[in-house]
Amino acid sequence: MAPHFSTLSVLLPVYNGATTLPAALDSLLDQTRPDFEVVAVDDGSTDDTATILERYAQRDPRIKPIFSAHNGIVGALNLGLTHCNAPYIARMDCDDISHPQRLERQADCLESQTDIDLISCRVEFPRCRANSGYARYVDWTNHVCTPDQIRNLRFIESPFAHPSVMFRAELVHRFGGYAAGVFPEDYELWLRWLDNGVNMAKTPETLLTWNDPPDRLSRTDPRCSTEAFYRIKAHYLAKWLQTHNPHHPDIVVWGAGRKTRQRASLLTEQGLRIRAFIDVAPNKIGRPIHGIPVWGPHDLPAPGSCFVVPLVASRGARTTIMRFLGTQGYTLGINIIPAA
Incomplete structure (x- = not known):
């Protein structure tokens, strides 16, 4: 018999997920922590999703289907x-698998660490060339785990696989839910x-298998395009810099290539002003771009005189840039914030 009171709600939206939904639900019913409900929202599916949800709800009252138009x-x-x-809400998708201790481990973190409001986990991922x-x-997000890492690296990429998170329900009431x-x-x-x-963190364990179907929204939806990512991060980065950059609105952008300048233009649309670009290419150094000087790395002034925003997306280049800035006395989150 399931407990009368649930400390966990698992929010599981599904649209035409009949082929993968049973395995996802089975992974939840196999959890080591039993005091949960699964709020499964059938978003107007046209396959057998509704039938599957009804069958599972008859089998276990913790499965609570919600049926709506698409x-x-x-x-x-x-x-x-x-x-x-x-009081706690975990996310789950119909094509992913929660490992048996996922809910127990994440709920334990929220219960024992009252300063943490959202807890994620490392995920495993089926790999192929495609x-x-x-x-x-x-690989990157599995190494972004501590609250400081999440805060300081949030503008590179989303620090979480969406279905891997669990958060305090009060956050929705205080700061709002999902925006369209x-x-x-x-x-x-x-x-x-x-x-x-x-305050957000991640458990060191791998607690979710995050699958990669070809029709995943992040592959097909224009809301998840590269431009959409950079526009929303530019909005919140500009807000963050207004508070944390003592030289606001002036920034120094590392990278002077075409793609980097396109990303930088989104920041200028937010009211930021580019004092200089930094680049390693000899043919760019010393040649202003639209009146903005291009410096070489060793032209960078001492820490305290500017704020650097690396916008070079290559992971290897980003590592090299951050290492160089560290040797020059620059500090992540103090006078550097990477955003690509």
Whole structure:
């Protein structure tokens, strides 16, 4: 018999997920911590999703289906939030697998660490040549675990696989749920909550298998395009710099290539002013771009005189840049914030 009171609500939106939904639900019913409800929102599916949810609900009263007309992922998530009755809310997708101790481990973290408001975990990812880009992202996010890392590296990429998180329900009431717009709804939510001082962390364990179907929204939806990512991060980065950059609105952008300048233009749209570009290419150094000087790395002034925003997306180049800035006395989160 399931406990009468649930301390956990698992928010699971699903649209035409009949082929993967049973395995996802089975992974939840196999959890070592039993005091949860699964708020499964069927977003107007046209396959056998509704039948599967009804069958599982008859089998276990912790499965609580919500049926709605098709309204998209943001509508489904926010509808589900209104039906979540527990103090902790975990996310889950219908094509992913929660490992048996996932809910127990994450809930224990929230219960024992009262300063943490959102807890994620490391994820495993099925690798093949076709998804090598996602695999690199997973490798990166699996190394972004501490609250300081999450705060200081949030503008590089989304620090979490969306279905890996668990958070205190009060965050929704204090800072709002998912927003609709031309941006990835999960990344915008993390950036907004971090902007409001929400403390986030990640367990060291791998507790979720994050699958990669070819029709994943992050592959197909224009809200998850590269431009959409950079626009929403530019908005929140500009807000962060206004508070943390003593030279606001002036910044120094590391990178003077075409793509970097395109990303930098999104920051100028937010009211930031580029004092200089930094580049390592000899043919760029010393040649102003639209009146903005281009410095070599050793032209960078001493720490305390400017704020550097690296916008070079290559992971190897980013590591080299951050290492060089460290040798010059620059400090992550104090006078450097990487944003690509």
